[in-house]
Amino acid sequence: MASSVLAGSSVADRRARGADARIHTPPELHSRWEPTADRPDPISLLEEQCATWDRDLVSVRHARMMVSPFTFYCGGVRIMASDLAATPNAGLMTQLCGDAHLSNFGVFAAPQGHPVFDFCEFDETLPGPFEYDIKRLATSVTVAARHIGLSDDECRRVTSTTARAYRTAMAQFARMGVLELWYSRISDTEITAILNEPPLTGSSRARTPHRAASSQDAQKAAHEQIREFRATLRGERRHLAERFRVLNIARGGGNAGSIGCWACVVLLQGRDERDLLVLQLKEATASVLEDHLPRSTYRNAGERVVRGQRLMQAAADIFLGWTKGVRTNRSYYVRQLWEVKDLAAVDTMPAAQLDHYAALCGRTLAHAHARSGDPIAIDAYLGEHDDFDQVIAEFSRRYADQNDQDYTAFVDAARSGRIAVDGESRTHE
Numbered sequence: 001m002a003s004s005v006l007a008g009s010s011v012a013d014r015r016a017r018g019a020d021a022r023i024h025t026p027p028e029l030h031s032r033w034e035p036t037a038d039r040p041d042p043i044s045l046l047e048e049q050c051a052t053w054d055r056d057l058v059s060v061r062h063a064r065m066m067v068s069p070f071t072f073y074c075g076g077v078r079i080m081a082s083d084l085a086a087t088p089n090a091g092l093m094t095q096l097c098g099d100a101h102l103s104n105f106g107v108f109a110a111p112q113g114h115p116v117f118d119f120c121e122f123d124e125t126l127p128g129p130f131e132y133d134i135k136r137l138a139t140s141v142t143v144a145a146r147h148i149g150l151s152d153d154e155c156r157r158v159t160s161t162t163a164r165a166y167r168t169a170m171a172q173f174a175r176m177g178v179l180e181l182w183y184s185r186i187s188d189t190e191i192t193a194i195l196n197e198p199p200l201t202g203s204s205r206a207r208t209p210h211r212a213a214s215s216q217d218a219q220k221a222a223h224e225q226i227r228e229f230r231a232t233l234r235g236e237r238r239h240l241a242e243r244f245r246v247l248n249i250a251r252g253g254g255n256a257g258s259i260g261c262w263a264c265v266v267l268l269q270g271r272d273e274r275d276l277l278v279l280q281l282k283e284a285t286a287s288v289l290e291d292h293l294p295r296s297t298y299r300n301a302g303e304r305v306v307r308g309q310r311l312m313q314a315a316a317d318i319f320l321g322w323t324k325g326v327r328t329n330r331s332y333y334v335r336q337l338w339e340v341k342d343l344a345a346v347d348t349m350p351a352a353q354l355d356h357y358a359a360l361c362g363r364t365l366a367h368a369h370a371r372s373g374d375p376i377a378i379d380a381y382l383g384e385h386d387d388f389d390q391v392i393a394e395f396s397r398r399y400a401d402q403n404d405q406d407y408t409a410f411v412d413a414a415r416s417g418r419i420a421v422d423g424e425s426r427t428h429e
Contacts, residue, residue, distance in 0.1 A: 011376055018380025021090040029088040031391035033398040036086050042079045042406040043413045049078045059422040070147045072407040074103050078288040085292035089129035090381050094373025095311045098124025098289050100133040101140035102346055105361050107191055108338040115191040116315040125308030126289040130369050130378055135395055137365055138162050141358045142396040143403055144346040156393045158355045163392040165362030167382045173370035174379035181370055185314040222249045222266055225323045229334045232321035244268035244277050278337040302333035312368035
C-alpha cells in the first residue's frame with residue numbers, strides 16, 4: 001500500500017505532518033534543476049531499457065520519439081526517473097503513475113456507458129514521493145506548449161495552471177470523507193465539454209491490433225494465460241469471466257513509451273456472436289522507478305501494475321488482472337480494452353484548450369494521489385497560495401531545456417547509427 005495514512009490519526013495530526021514537511025523541505029526547493037556531475041548518459045539509459053525488447057519494435061519506438069521534443073519526452077520516462085531521484089521531496093508518499101504526461105490521459109467509453117477521463121497507462125506505477133508525478137506532468141505541459149509555439153510567458157502560465165489545478169483539487173479532496181473521495185469522479189458535463197472542443201483526437205494512438213497471431217502455439221499460450229488471469233479475479237468477477245470463451249488473438253501495439261514490450265488483443269465470446277469481450281494482455285517489466293525507489297513488493301510485475309491501477313483509477317475495470325508468461329521471468333497484466341474516444345493531440349491543440357486540458361489532467365492526478373496517499377498532509381504541504389504552482393513552473397522550464405538537449409543528442413545518435421530507427425515510421429526529417 002502506498003498510503004501513509006495511519007488508522008486513527010486525527011485530522012490535526014495529519015495536517016501537522018504536512019506542515020512539518022513544508023518546514024523541512026520548503027516548496028521553493030522544487031524549482032531547482034541542474035544535471036548532476038555524474039548524470040548518466042540519456043542515450044545509454046534508453047539503450048539499457050530496450051535491451052531485452054523486440055528489436056524491430058524498438059526501432060519503431062525510436063522513430064516515434066524522433067518526431068519532436070514532446071514525443072521524445074513521452075518515451076524518455078527512464079531518463080526523467082533517473083533525474084527525479086536527485087531532486088528534493090517532502091517524504092509524503094503516494095501511489096505514483098510513474099509516467100504522468102499529457103498524452104497518458106484520455107477519454108474512454110466505460111462498459112457501463114458513461115464517459116471516463118483518466119490515465120491510459122500504469123506500466124511504471126510504484127509507491128513514491130508525490131512530487132515525481134506532478135513534476136513529470138507539469139514538464140510535459142511546458143514541452144507541449146513550446147511545441148505549439150507559445151511564448152515563454154504563455155508556457156509558464158499554462159504550466160502553473162496545471163500545478164494550481166492539482167493543488168486546489170487536493171484541497172477539495174482533503175475536506176472530503178473517505179467514501180466521498182473514493183467515489184468522486186469528473187462529471188460527464190466536463191468530459192462532454194472536452195469532446196466538444198476539436199481538435200483533440202490523436203489517431204496515432206488508437207488501440208487496435210496490427211498483426212494476427214494465428215499460430216497454434218500462440219493460441220495455446222493465450223488460452224493458458226487467460227485461465228491464469230481468471231484466477232486473479234475476485235469470486236464473482238471470475239465467475240463472470242468464465243462465461244466467455246476465447247475466439248482469436250492478435251498482436252497489439254502501444255504508445256511510444258511501451259512499444260517493444262509484447263502485447264496482444266484477445267477476442268472472447270459470451271452468449272452469441274453479438275456478445276463479445278475484448279481483453280488486452282500486455283507485458284509488464286520492472287518499473288523504471290525501481291532503480292531509485294524501494295522495489296515493488298509484488299514478485300509479478302503484472303500484479304504491481306494492477307494493484308497500482310486499482311488504487312489510482314477512479315473508474316474500476318472489473319476484468320483487471322495479471323498472469324505469468326509462458327516464457328521464464330515474463331509477467332503480464334490483463335485489462336478490458338475500452339473504446340478510446342479521444343486522446344490529446346498536443347501538436348494541434350489551441351492554447352486555450354491546452355490550458356483547459358492540462359488543468360483537467362492536474363485534477364485527475366490529484367484525485368489519484370488522494371485515493372492512495374494522505375490528501376490532508378499533502379494539502380497542508382502545498383499551502384493555500386501559488387508559491388508551489390510557481391516553483392513547479394520554474395522546474396518545468398529548466399527541465400524542458402534539459403529535454404531539448406537530450407532530444408538533440410538522441411537525434412544525433414540516430415543519424416550516426418548508434419540507435420536503430422525504423423525508416424517507414426520516421427517523420428522527423
